[in-house]
Amino acid sequence: MRRRRSKYFRRKNLAGYLFAAPWLIGLSTFILAPILATLFLSFTSYDMINAPRWIGLTNYEILFTLDPGFWKALGNTFYYMFGSVFLKVFIGLIFALLLSSALKGMRIFRTIYFLPVVLPSIPVMFLWMMMFNPRSGLINQILGFIGIKGPLWLNSPQWSKPALILMSIWGIGGIIVIFLAGLQDVPEYLYEAAELDGANRLQMFWRITVPMIMPVIFFNVVTGLIAASQVFAESYIMTAGGPLESTTFVNLKIYLLAFKDVRMGYASAMSWVMFMILVPMTILLFRISRRWMDY
Numbered sequence: 349m350r351r352r353r354s355k356y357f358r359r360k361n362l363a364g365y366l367f368a369a370p371w372l373i374g375l376s377t378f379i380l381a382p383i384l385a386t387l388f389l390s391f392t393s394y395d396m397i398n399a400p401r402w403i404g405l406t407n408y409e410i411l412f413t414l415d416p417g418f419w420k421a422l423g424n425t426f427y428y429m430f431g432s433v434f435l436k437v438f439i440g441l442i443f444a445l446l447l448s449s450a451l452k453g454m455r456i457f458r459t460i461y462f463l464p465v466v467l468p469s470i471p472v473m474f475l476w477m478m479m480f481n482p483r484s485g486l487i488n489q490i491l492g493f494i495g496i497k498g499p500l501w502l503n504s505p506q507w508s509k510p511a512l513i514l515m516s517i518w519g520i521g522g523i524i525v526i527f528l529a530g531l532q533d534v535p536e537y538l539y540e541a542a543e544l545d546g547a548n549r550l551q552m553f554w555r556i557t558v559p560m561i562m563p564v565i566f567f568n569v570v571t572g573l574i575a576a577s578q579v580f581a582e583s584y585i586m587t588a589g590g591p592l593e594s595t596t597f598v599n600l601k602i603y604l605l606a607f608k609d610v611r612m613g614y615a616s617a618m619s620w621v622m623f624m625i626l627v628p629m630t631i632l633l634f635r636i637s638r639r640w641m642d643y
Contacts, residue, residue: 444527
């Protein structure tokens, strides 16, 4: 009996591995292998023409001591990460609360708010470039109509990152959907009991809604920070990293080093430094969340 059972489970496991084989092969070939290759290349001098030349920790020494551009790119990245994520989470929660009501036609509004997520990103970026135009852009025209002189937006080192953060709100549809799912899981009897005790809507929001959906908020914050740390297309297409490198994020810096300056080894070292920054930051967020969040 034991032999038959073990033979049965072996066949069952083999079938599962065979079904998962295409994904496992793709994961090993296109993700794990390039990751390990960049780790090796980060210790070499490699121009993609000649064979990699081992130089040890030289790339990392240059990165930390002789390259102020990296620290500026890192600062730009963290500015965008925290600015865009917390603004998107805050606004997304507000819209989710409004869209969670059972009013007639609310499904249409939910669809409208989610539509920007499925639109092609490149045309959307060109649309925002026209809207951010200091002279003829829609945003400055609206500001001028109410008596406010609009800034230069993408042409200003002070306003270029806030402009990209403002543009990122365009894609809050995914966050709204996740918040809607979390709000629907809040038991209705908690609101009924709080209403009987005389609590107003603001008190019910802070005492019931926020604690109950805190895991959803935490999920949106963590995934949003990881996604925002990979910002690339916005700065590459809309500003080319300018003006004055104010929108040169780490991903764009790595791309320019690897494919413009042909310094693949140095670019690999920078990517691994960014990875080693994000991993402890994510672990720290999970550790801190245990103190104020219950699942």
